[in-house]
Amino acid sequence: MRVSLLVSALILLAAPPVVRAARSKCDLVVNAEGIAEKPEHSKSCTDGDSACDTGQGADGICQYHVSLCFKTAAKGACAREEIEGMSVTAGPGLEGLVGAMTRFKTNLTADSCTEPVDVQVQTRGKRIGRTLLKAKGPAGRERYTFVCRPSHQGGGSSATFAKDIQKKIFDSTCATPSCHGAGAASAGLDLSDGVAYSNLVGVPAANEAARTAGLLRVAPGDPDHSYLLLKLEGTLVAGEGVPMPLVGGPLPASAIDTIRRWIAAGAPETAPF
Structure with a gap:
């Protein structure tokens, strides 16, 4: 009996420890057509700039074509429960992203991004306009700023x-x-x-x-x-x-x-x- 117990103990000691891989944090990435991915938390466009403004020219509104994507730091897919635990709150003009997020969570597939939607940010006359998208998830809270700069088609000097x-x-x-x-x-x-x-x-x-x-x-x-x-x-x-x-x-x-x-x-x- 003692020999049997000793052998069992030696087998347990010799067995390699079970290592559990740490789960990568799921990040929300905002993709806006015509705008670089970085900086990640700010998307900026000039009213009338066709590279990023998909609207009707210089009309006081920057229209962004945006999708929300979910990926880990290793660019892998996020766990289903992590995505389901996320929510977004939209500032004025960004309400379409809330709907896109809701539809995405309702029918989760292998896709890592929501459908793209059009959102709008208005200038404040000749002043810059901006609005916020707030995200909440298992990893904490994040804020994403959308900026619309007034058109410079009227001429005049500008700072750089x-x-x-x-x-x-x-x-x-x-x-x-x-x-x-x-x-x-x-x-x-x-x-x-x-x-x-x-x-x-x-x-x-x-x-x-x-x-x-x-x-x-x-x-x-x-x-x-x-x-x-x-x-x-x-x-x-x-x-x-x-x-x-x-x-x-x-x-x-x-x-x-x-x-x-x-x-x-x-x-x-x-x-x-």
């Missing part, structure tokens, strides 16, 4: 990242040898010409408290959740660091407003805002 932010603000006050220049890159942030945009837009904040709060250095379409702007405005909470710039006093209100308008417009790299 390269001309009005990089050249007029970053190059003269931030990208210096002692701060965020190529040779210094304080806090790992290089704001010199040619790399500043890719180092800011859609990039998580390096500060631990800010990163834990889900802040991006620049969150396209969402100025109030952009760490860069919070640093410049001095609206930080405990642990999120100190206002910038450290030397020379705060930036002029006009410069901060330019950065805010750029972010609100979806943080375009080359398009005017």
Whole structure:
């Protein structure tokens, strides 16, 4: 009897442990016709731009052709129960996405995306218009911003990242040898010409408290959740660091407003805002 028990114990000890594969988180990806997938949480278009506005020209409305897709970080299919546990809440003009989501969940197939639907975002006259899609699922809550920039067909000067932010603000006050220049890159942030945009837009904040709060250095379409702007405005909470710039006093209100308008417009790299 004792020999039998000893043999059984040795067999159990020799057996390899059972390893359960961790389930990848199911992510909601918003696909809009004519607009790059990244940044993931912002879709931006200029009224009348046929590349992304599928409506009737420059009419004060950006019409997006959008589908909602569900995939894991490894680009695999999401589990059925994860999709069933998701819901979306639409801002003005995005209501069609709620219907598409409902129909998709009612008849789940091997497809990973809803049917595409047309949604609309209105400008506010000569000002940028935007609306939000909020998603809730097992992994938490997400927000997706749709931005509509007014048409520039009427002429007149427009601001751009390269001309009005990089050249007029970053190059003269931030990208210096002692701060965020190529040779210094304080806090790992290089704001010199040619790399500043890719180092800011859609990039998580390096500060631990800010990163834990889900802040991006620049969150396209969402100025109030952009760490860069919070640093410049001095609206930080405990642990999120100190206002910038450290030397020379705060930036002029006009410069901060330019950065805010750029972010609100979806943080375009080359398009005017």
